[in-house]
Amino acid sequence: MIIGIPKEIKNNENRVALTPAGAQELVKRGHTVYIQETAGIGSGFPDHMYTEAGAKILPTISEVYQIAEMIMKVKEPIEAEYDLIREDQLLFTYFHFASYEPLTKAMLKSKSICLAYETVESIHGGLPLLVPMSEVAGRMATQKGANYLEKPLGGKGILMGGVPGTLPAKVMILGGGVVGTQAAWMAAGMKADVTILxxxxxxxxxxxDVMPANVKTRMSNEYNIREMIQTADLIIGAVLIPGAKAPHLITRDMLKDMQPGTVLVDVAVDQGGCIETCKPTTHEDPTFIIDDVLHYCVANMPGAVPYTSTIALTNATLPYALQLAEKGWKKAAQDNYELAKGLNVIHGEVVYKAVADAFDLNYTPVEKYLVG
Structure with a gap:
């Protein structure tokens, strides 16, 4: 198969979909890998590392899209890429369709095959391709939150762990999945007072059982949330419903009950956000303030640590990419339940129900393309 790796062009996105080591694994199995010039430079992988691994360099993004049978990316295609995508072309990347209708409609129009990292699902319900970036984003959420609690950046002026004779910051984490757990570990390590809902x-x-003594748990419901936001210093949104929009656990009216300088970090912003007032921001302009409450809602948080993120992502995606390259998307999905769950759009039809429901679109069961 011919695999294309375009350079990510989303604002401040420095990750790349494949490391040189990953390219070498594909090439030695007989596949051809084309990577756009300087696509890996932001992650610390210059072009010569890819050519030494057997990949070929192309100068423009349009040439990569034109030649590839499978496109591997990190982030969803943006508007400048829509017209480059061909009918029957396989796109393997994060899409987060349910949070952005124009992208969904553009991919339907392209009649491509869209296999979303975030909905590849194991038989036990795990999300193996979301986990590595969730681990990075969870740890970064605490790191960024601690930074923005500083007074010059708009926070309360609180040190996460305090010092002897002072109280530590109160950290409230909505969701105890991968993101929430990683955020809690980091906050606990910084000696904060942490509660996971x-x-x-x-x-x-x-x-x-597994968390240190300064991490507590509490049932997530509106009553408890409304009570806790009154004294929380840092609130991290870590809610995930696979392939669907996140529910708003913190609503607009709740901001009035928060203390000035409270910091909100919504890691769920890729899926619409679990904090109603959050809207996607960029690393270039990451925050905004509503009602004296600071919001950090960067939609590609792991893009700020691209070396770590690119290696972690390739470690997870490469086994699936090898299956897709060796068998083609249809046979690979027939043989592997996890890949079948990753299919969201096929030949102009939505085959993932949560995406269809998000925009009231017609839903076609994926079995139509996999049975027989």
């Missing part, structure tokens, strides 16, 4: 008792029992 979740709706699953088994998950909270597990977290209570």
């Amino acid at each position: 979740d709706v699953s008792l088994p998950r909270m029992r597990y977290l209570s």
Whole structure:
């Protein structure tokens, strides 16, 4: 198969979809890898590392799209890429369709095959291609939150762990999944007073067993949320419903109950956000303030640490990319339930129900393309 790796052109996105090591694994199995010139430079991988691994360099993004049977990316295609995508071309990347209707409609129009990292799902319900970036984003959420609690940046002027004779910051984490767990570990390590809210008792029992003493758990409901936001210093949104929009657990009216300088970090912003007042921001202009509450809602947080993120992502995606390259998308999805769950759009039809529901679009079961 011919695999194309375009340079990411989303604002301040320095990751790349494949490391030189990943390219070498594909090439030694007989596949051809084309990578756009300087696509890996932001992650610390110059062009010569790819050519030494057997990949070929192309100067423009249009040439990469034109020649490739499978496009591997990190972030969803943006508007400048829509017309480059061909009918029957396989796109393997993060899409987060349910949060952005124009992207969904553009991919339907292209009649391409869209296989979304974020909905590849194991038989146990895990999301193996979302996990590595969720781990990065969760740890960064605490890191960024601690930074923005500083007074010159708009926060309350609180040190996360305090010092002897002072109280530590109160960190409230909505969701005890991968993002929430990683955020809690970081906040705990900084000696903050941490509470994770979740709706699953088994998950909270597990977290209570593995977390240090300065991390507590509490049932996630409106009553508890409204009570806790009154004294929280840093609130991290870490809610995920696979392939669907995140619910608004913090609504606009709740901001009036927060103290000035409270910091909100919404990691769920890729899927619409779990904080109603959050809207996607960029690394270039990451924050805004509403009602004296600071919002950090960068939609590609792991893009700020591209070396770590690119290696972590390739570690997870490469086994699936090899299956797709060796078998083609249809046979690979027939043989592997996890890849079948990743299919969102095929030949102008939505085949993932949560995406269809988000925009009231016609839904076609994926089995139409996989059976027989």
